[in-house]
Amino acid sequence: MRGDEGRSTASRRAMLAAVGGLGLGAGCLGSDGDRVRVLSAGSLSVVLEDHVGPAFEADTGIAYEGEYRGTNVVVRMVEEGSKRPDVVVGADVGLLRDRLYPDHADWDVAFAGNEVGIAYAPGTDLGTRLEGGEPWYEVLRDADDGELAISDPDLDPLGYRAAHLFELVEREHGLEGFRDAALERAYREPNEPQLLSGIEAGNRACAVAYRNMAVDHDVPFLELPDAYNFGNPAYADRYARASYVTDEGYETTGSPAVYNATVRRGADRAEAGRRFLSALLENSGLLEERGLRVGESFPRTHGEVPEGIEQ
Incomplete structure (x- = not known):
């Protein structure tokens, strides 16, 4: 792999601490059981790290840990087992399905488009x-x-x-x-x-x-x-x-630019992953504000999406 596309969460943690000081914090974060690990397409790094992630923490008390890489790299790392995220987010619905089905996923939700x-x-x-x-x-x-x-x-x-x-x-x-x-x-x-x-x-x-x-x-x-x-x-x-x-x-x-996400099969924190995915779907307005396309055509499900994910 060329280059390290991981992004430090230190600056976002400092921001969240400041929010907590204003009485809007998420409570106790960082315990091993109260976190969700997300491995995502790099083009969503800002909206997830600086916006959706903090909102999710504030609402649920579950710590958000994001890592951002090219989607080809994301699926390769999941395939090889070098990364074991709870949630996988890709920038090409076909790529995620071609590479992760059926061993690592058997459902996903398309939640936004881009241009x-x-x-x-x-x-x-x-x-x-x-x-x-x-x-x-x-x-x-x-x-x-x-x-x-x-x-x-x-x-x-x-x-x-x-x-x-x-x-x-x-x-x-x-x-x-x-x-x-x-x-x-x-x-x-x-x-x-x-x-x-x-x-x-x-x-x-x-x-x-x-x-x-x-x-x-x-x-x-x-x-x-x-x-x-x-x-x-x-x-x-x-x-x-x-x-x-x-x-x-x-x-x-060539295909329309559409993002999809799934909770990885065998995820350590599958319930937290499902809660995060629900939060992602609920924040469509925030995604639109950040330049993404979210209209009546989203979300779109593929496979048997488990109960507990708000659609």
Whole structure:
């Protein structure tokens, strides 16, 4: 695995302690039985660590422990047994089901969608051109080596959705060689939660990112048409025209960007996991505030979802 995508919970713990001092705390936290371990797609690191997790602790008194990695890495670690989370959250419903069913899960709940676009630094040449209305693919075609960042396609769905995006636009606009050239020139960020750090630090001009990540980091975000943003299920057949094979040999096909979650089979704290999943479903308004898509189509269940999970 390239890079350590785990995120420390120390800053969030300090914040929770401060909340407790105001009389809104969760009570006694941190005992071995009163916690839930969540292994999640990296693009949800901010909303889970800074928002849903603290709210869950305050409501239940159960300590939240989150770890955030590319979904490909998440499922691999569960498969290999190197991580034993209570809850698994992925950014591609097909990936979680293909890799974790039936040995590690036999049900899941799709709870939110996202969309892909271009996050950018407004003071750069590429950012200025994007703001000026030039076709985004023409702007990206002129990017120098490393100016454009993508998440690593071999580690998470956001990365291979960038490859899908490049393939779709190449076909639509007759841009021969666009996909391969863009993948070759782009910087591949192995730590998905850090994808936009280069823009914030002034080292990158733009990145193929999810909307919620731009919201989390307060970075300008160029919306793409539904035909390219992987956010509209009505375009699922169009998205499926693109594909990418990871270095593990897993063939990905373009699909709407949807998150799903499950309580791992054999989880040490299955009841806490189910309570957390219920809390996640109940916080749809908070997810929307953070840039995710949660409408009447969510939640959607797959398999026999156990009793006790509010839907």
